[in-house]
Amino acid sequence: MPGLIRGVARTAVVAGTATAVSNRVTRRQQGRWAAQGQYPYDAGPPQAAPYAEPSAPSSPPDMTGKIEQLKQLGELKAQGVLTEAEFEEQKRRVLES
Template sequence: MGLLRGVARTAVVAGTATAVSNRVSRRQANRWASQESYAEPQQQAPQQVYVAQPAAPAAAESGDVIAQLERLGKLRDEGVLTDAEFSAQKARLLAG
Protein backbone atom coordinates (compact mmCIF):
# COMPACT_ATOMS: atom_id res chain seq x y z
CA MET A 1 0.00 0.00 0.00
CA GLY A 2 2.86 2.41 0.81
CA LEU A 3 4.55 1.74 -2.52
CA LEU A 4 1.39 2.60 -4.46
CA ARG A 5 0.99 5.84 -2.49
CA GLY A 6 4.62 6.76 -3.21
CA VAL A 7 4.21 6.08 -6.92
CA ALA A 8 1.03 8.16 -7.04
CA ARG A 9 2.67 11.05 -5.20
CA THR A 10 5.64 10.95 -7.58
CA ALA A 11 3.29 11.01 -10.58
CA VAL A 12 1.45 14.05 -9.20
CA VAL A 13 4.68 15.92 -8.47
CA ALA A 14 6.12 15.11 -11.90
CA GLY A 15 2.89 16.16 -13.64
CA THR A 16 2.76 19.43 -11.72
CA ALA A 17 6.41 20.15 -12.47
CA THR A 18 5.84 19.53 -16.17
CA ALA A 19 2.81 21.82 -16.28
CA VAL A 20 4.66 24.60 -14.47
CA SER A 21 7.70 24.24 -16.71
CA ASN A 22 5.54 24.43 -19.85
CA ARG A 23 3.78 27.54 -18.59
CA VAL A 24 7.08 29.26 -17.71
CA SER A 25 8.45 28.43 -21.18
CA ARG A 26 5.36 29.89 -22.88
CA ARG A 27 5.53 33.09 -20.83
CA GLN A 28 9.24 33.48 -21.52
CA ALA A 29 8.72 32.96 -25.26
CA ASN A 30 5.95 35.59 -25.22
CA ARG A 31 8.23 38.06 -23.43
CA TRP A 32 11.02 37.49 -25.94
CA ALA A 33 8.59 37.93 -28.82
CA SER A 34 7.30 41.21 -27.39
CA GLN A 35 10.85 42.46 -26.86
CA GLU A 36 11.73 41.65 -30.46
CA SER A 37 8.72 43.64 -31.68
CA TYR A 38 10.24 46.75 -30.07
CA ALA A 39 13.59 46.24 -31.81
CA GLU A 40 14.95 48.96 -34.09
CA PRO A 41 13.65 48.85 -37.69
CA GLN A 42 17.19 48.41 -39.12
CA GLN A 43 17.53 45.07 -37.30
CA GLN A 44 14.32 43.62 -38.66
CA ALA A 45 14.24 41.57 -41.82
CA PRO A 46 12.23 42.95 -44.76
CA GLN A 47 8.54 42.11 -44.69
CA GLN A 48 7.46 39.25 -46.91
CA VAL A 49 4.18 39.33 -48.79
CA TYR A 50 2.12 36.16 -48.69
CA VAL A 51 -0.49 35.25 -51.26
CA ALA A 52 -3.66 33.65 -49.95
CA GLN A 53 -4.19 30.08 -51.08
CA PRO A 54 -7.54 29.08 -52.58
CA ALA A 55 -9.96 27.41 -50.20
CA ALA A 56 -9.95 23.61 -50.07
CA PRO A 57 -13.09 21.65 -50.98
CA ALA A 58 -15.80 21.43 -48.31
CA ALA A 59 -15.30 17.70 -47.70
CA ALA A 60 -11.64 18.19 -46.93
CA GLU A 61 -12.44 21.18 -44.70
CA SER A 62 -14.78 19.17 -42.47
CA GLY A 63 -12.09 16.52 -41.94
CA ASP A 64 -9.51 19.22 -41.35
CA VAL A 65 -11.76 20.95 -38.80
CA ILE A 66 -12.20 17.69 -36.93
CA ALA A 67 -8.45 17.10 -36.92
CA GLN A 68 -7.84 20.65 -35.68
CA LEU A 69 -10.46 20.22 -32.94
CA GLU A 70 -8.77 17.00 -31.86
CA ARG A 71 -5.40 18.78 -31.72
CA LEU A 72 -6.93 21.62 -29.70
CA GLY A 73 -8.45 19.10 -27.29
CA LYS A 74 -5.10 17.41 -26.87
CA LEU A 75 -3.40 20.76 -26.18
CA ARG A 76 -6.07 21.60 -23.61
CA ASP A 77 -5.66 18.20 -21.95
CA GLU A 78 -1.88 18.73 -21.80
CA GLY A 79 -2.39 22.12 -20.15
CA VAL A 80 -1.00 24.15 -23.05
CA LEU A 81 -4.37 25.84 -23.64
CA THR A 82 -6.75 27.09 -20.99
CA ASP A 83 -10.45 26.25 -21.24
CA ALA A 84 -11.16 29.82 -22.38
CA GLU A 85 -8.50 29.65 -25.11
CA PHE A 86 -9.82 26.27 -26.21
CA SER A 87 -13.39 27.59 -26.40
CA ALA A 88 -12.32 30.65 -28.39
CA GLN A 89 -10.35 28.56 -30.91
CA LYS A 90 -13.15 26.02 -31.18
CA ALA A 91 -15.68 28.78 -31.92
CA ARG A 92 -13.34 30.27 -34.53
CA LEU A 93 -12.95 26.88 -36.26
CA LEU A 94 -16.65 26.11 -36.22
CA ALA A 95 -17.54 29.58 -37.53
CA GLY A 96 -15.44 28.87 -40.58
Protein backbone atom coordinates (compact mmCIF):
# COMPACT_ATOMS: atom_id res chain seq x y z
CA MET A 1 0.00 0.00 0.00
CA PRO A 2 2.77 2.58 0.69
CA GLY A 3 4.03 2.01 -2.87
CA LEU A 4 0.62 2.90 -4.27
CA ILE A 5 0.38 6.13 -2.28
CA ARG A 6 3.93 7.06 -3.28
CA GLY A 7 3.05 6.49 -6.96
CA VAL A 8 -0.09 8.62 -6.72
CA ALA A 9 1.82 11.41 -4.99
CA ARG A 10 4.58 11.32 -7.60
CA THR A 11 2.00 11.50 -10.40
CA ALA A 12 0.33 14.50 -8.76
CA VAL A 13 3.66 16.33 -8.42
CA VAL A 14 4.61 15.65 -12.03
CA ALA A 15 1.19 16.76 -13.32
CA GLY A 16 1.27 19.94 -11.22
CA THR A 17 4.77 20.80 -12.40
CA ALA A 18 3.84 20.21 -16.03
CA THR A 19 0.82 22.50 -15.72
CA ALA A 20 2.85 25.27 -14.10
CA VAL A 21 5.55 25.07 -16.78
CA SER A 22 2.98 25.05 -19.57
CA ASN A 23 1.24 28.14 -18.19
CA ARG A 24 4.56 29.99 -17.81
CA VAL A 25 5.57 29.18 -21.39
CA THR A 26 2.21 30.40 -22.68
CA ARG A 27 2.48 33.69 -20.77
CA ARG A 28 6.04 34.21 -22.03
CA GLN A 29 5.00 33.60 -25.65
CA GLN A 30 2.08 36.00 -25.37
CA GLY A 31 4.39 38.64 -23.93
CA ARG A 32 6.84 38.22 -26.80
CA TRP A 33 4.09 38.38 -29.42
CA ALA A 34 2.66 41.52 -27.87
CA ALA A 35 6.12 43.16 -27.81
CA GLN A 36 6.68 42.29 -31.49
CA GLY A 37 3.20 43.31 -32.56
CA GLN A 38 2.37 39.76 -33.59
CA TYR A 39 -0.80 38.03 -32.63
CA PRO A 40 -1.43 34.30 -32.50
CA TYR A 41 -3.64 32.63 -35.10
CA ASP A 42 -3.69 35.71 -37.35
CA ALA A 43 -6.28 37.26 -35.09
CA GLY A 44 -4.81 40.72 -35.50
CA PRO A 45 -4.72 43.35 -32.82
CA PRO A 46 -7.62 43.52 -30.40
CA GLN A 47 -10.36 45.71 -31.83
CA ALA A 48 -11.63 48.60 -29.77
CA ALA A 49 -15.33 49.32 -29.78
CA PRO A 50 -16.19 52.01 -32.32
CA TYR A 51 -16.90 55.44 -30.93
CA ALA A 52 -20.59 56.20 -30.94
CA GLU A 53 -21.69 59.77 -31.39
CA PRO A 54 -24.02 60.89 -28.65
CA SER A 55 -27.57 60.95 -29.88
CA ALA A 56 -29.54 64.14 -30.02
CA PRO A 57 -31.82 64.66 -27.05
CA SER A 58 -35.26 63.28 -27.64
CA SER A 59 -38.14 65.63 -28.20
CA PRO A 60 -40.09 66.68 -25.13
CA PRO A 61 -42.91 64.34 -24.20
CA ASP A 62 -46.27 64.96 -25.80
CA MET A 63 -48.15 66.74 -23.04
CA THR A 64 -51.49 66.67 -24.84
CA GLY A 65 -51.50 62.87 -24.71
CA LYS A 66 -50.72 62.93 -21.00
CA ILE A 67 -53.42 65.50 -20.33
CA GLU A 68 -55.98 63.31 -22.12
CA GLN A 69 -54.93 60.27 -20.08
CA LEU A 70 -55.20 62.27 -16.86
CA LYS A 71 -58.68 63.47 -17.83
CA GLN A 72 -59.77 59.89 -18.47
CA LEU A 73 -58.36 58.81 -15.11
CA GLY A 74 -60.22 61.69 -13.43
CA GLU A 75 -63.47 60.59 -15.05
CA LEU A 76 -62.95 56.98 -13.96
CA LYS A 77 -62.30 58.15 -10.41
CA ALA A 78 -65.42 60.36 -10.48
CA GLN A 79 -67.49 57.39 -11.66
CA GLY A 80 -66.16 55.30 -8.79
CA VAL A 81 -64.29 52.85 -11.01
CA LEU A 82 -60.93 53.82 -9.49
CA THR A 83 -60.16 54.29 -5.82
CA GLU A 84 -58.07 57.22 -4.64
CA ALA A 85 -54.98 55.00 -4.30
CA GLU A 86 -55.46 53.49 -7.78
CA PHE A 87 -55.97 56.95 -9.25
CA GLU A 88 -52.76 58.28 -7.64
CA GLU A 89 -50.76 55.24 -8.85
CA GLN A 90 -52.01 55.59 -12.44
CA LYS A 91 -51.45 59.35 -12.38
CA ARG A 92 -47.86 58.79 -11.23
CA ARG A 93 -47.29 56.31 -14.08
CA VAL A 94 -48.66 58.70 -16.68
CA LEU A 95 -46.55 61.59 -15.43
CA GLU A 96 -43.36 59.48 -15.29
CA SER A 97 -43.76 58.15 -18.82
